[in-house]
Amino acid sequence: MFIINCPFCGERDQSEFKAGGEAHIERPKQPTELNDEEWAEYLFMRKNIKGIQFERWNHAHGCRKWFNMLRDTSNDEIKLIYKMGEKSPIE
Amino acid sequence: MLNYQSSIKEEKTYSGLIVKEVVPVMKLNLRGKNREFLSTIGKNINMTLPLEANTSSSSDNYTSMWLSPDEWMIISNYTADKENNNYQIEKLLFSKISKTNLGAVTDVSDQFVMINLKGEKIFDLLSTGCPFNFNEFKKKNGAVTQTLLLQIDVIIHLKEINTVNLFVRRSFSEHLMSWIDDAASRL
Numbered sequence: 001m002f003i004i005n006c007p008f009c010g011e012r013d014q015s016e017f018k019a020g021g022e023a024h025i026e027r028p029k030q031p032t033e034l035n036d037e038e039w040a041e042y043l044f045m046r047k048n049i050k051g052i053q054f055e056r057w058n059h060a061h062g063c064r065k066w067f068n069m070l071r072d073t074s075n076d077e078i079k080l081i082y083k084m085g086e087k088s089p090i091e
Numbered sequence: 092m093l094n095y096q097s098s099i100k101e102e103k104t105y106s107g108l109i110v111k112e113v114v115p116v117m118k119l120n121l122r123g124k125n126r127e128f129l130s131t132i133g134k135n136i137n138m139t140l141p142l143e144a145n146t147s148s149s150s151d152n153y154t155s156m157w158l159s160p161d162e163w164m165i166i167s168n169y170t171a172d173k174e175n176n177n178y179q180i181e182k183l184l185f186s187k188i189s190k191t192n193l194g195a196v197t198d199v200s201d202q203f204v205m206i207n208l209k210g211e212k213i214f215d216l217l218s219t220g221c222p223f224n225f226n227e228f229k230k231k232n233g234a235v236t237q238t239l240l241l242q243i244d245v246i247i248h249l250k251e252i253n254t255v256n257l258f259v260r261r262s263f264s265e266h267l268m269s270w271i272d273d274a275a276s277r278l
């Protein structure tokens with residue numbers, strides 16, 4: 001159990017949220033020009049690293065808004081939370 | 092109002108707590124975000140929607156609760172006519188907001204059951220089934236939160252100190268009420 005600071009509602013228990021996978025994956029501009037391998041890469045392949053990872057989260061049982069999070073997957077330490085549509089501040 | 096059997100049959104009294112359903116109450120869900128949407132609502136219902144998170148605002152007839160940066164719920168402060176499912180304000184807002192594509196107005200009167208809790212033990216009860224921290228909430232008149240109670244989505248509105256209105260989807264209301272009955276009897 002840990003606390004997540006929703007950018008709209010404030011600090012809430014993790015059980016109110018749903019994790020939405022890796023963040024900042026861009027849809028290819030011209031999917032028709034990709035071969036199967038490249039399309040699969042976009043569709044299925046995720047970094048899933050042990051360590052600091054960019055993720056999307058949804059405040060599913062609160063304001064129902066999506067936002068981005070920078071989280072250390074090894075110890076659940078949340079480094080940063082920022083709104084949807086904002087560029088990742090690191091990298 | 093639709094013709095349904097209320098899932099909560101009677102007013103219940105426990106130590107430090109009284110629980111009853113308030114029915115029928117008009118409830119409207121409003122969605123929209125631009126300036127024109129906000130000003131049109133303000134003009135037509137004579138109150139401003141709360142923009143600060145987790146708060147509500149009230150006029151003589153209505154209370155509006157913040158649900159999200161672009162979502163609110165308006166309820167009537169008084170019970171409505173049981174035989175009638177038409178609300179003047181819904182018609183008015185529908186024509187000014189939905190028809191003009193400024194936002195969306197949805198009648199959720201029958202979707203949500205409104206349960207009124209009164210007494211100094213409200214938050215002792217809620218804390219046993221909620222991950223939400225009520226320490227600040229219970230001191231702040233008009234505070235609103237959406238959270239989980241017993242894994243069920245609820246909207247909790249602190250109408251005034253020691254008076255809470257709880258909104259729950261109808262299909263969950265009977266289950267929630269039976270839990271309240273059980274948990275409150277052991278407060």
Ligand SMILES: [Zn+2]
Nearest residue numbers: 006009059063
């Ligand atoms: Zn939220």
